[in-house]
Amino acid sequence: MSTKKKQWITFKVSELEMQALEAYCQQTQRTKTDVLRDLIRGLPTYTNSRSATRGFNLNQPPHPEEDPNF
Structure with a gap:
C-alpha cells in the first residue's frame, strides 16, 4: 500500500x-x-508507473477524439 x-x-x-x-x-x-x-488508474491522465489494471474492461465506447468514426 502507498505511504502517501x-x-x-x-x-x-x-x-x-x-x-x-x-x-x-x-x-x-x-x-x-x-x-x-x-x-481511475485507467484514465489517460493517471501517470503512476504502477497504473496497470488487472485486465478489466467495461467496454466503454471510445472517446470522440480517439475514434474517427464517432
Whole structure:
C-alpha cells in the first residue's frame, strides 16, 4: 500500500448505477473501492508507473477524439 496520504471521494449515483456497480463487484468478487480505483488508474491522465489494471474492461465506447468514426 502507498505511504502517501489517502483522500476520500464521496458522490451520489442513481439506483441503477449502484445496482450495476454492486452486480459487477459480486460477479468479479471485488470491492467497490477496488473497481473504482482501477477505473481511475485507467484514465489517460493517471501517470503512476504502477497504473496497470488487472485486465478489466467495461467496454466503454471510445472517446470522440480517439475514434474517427464517432
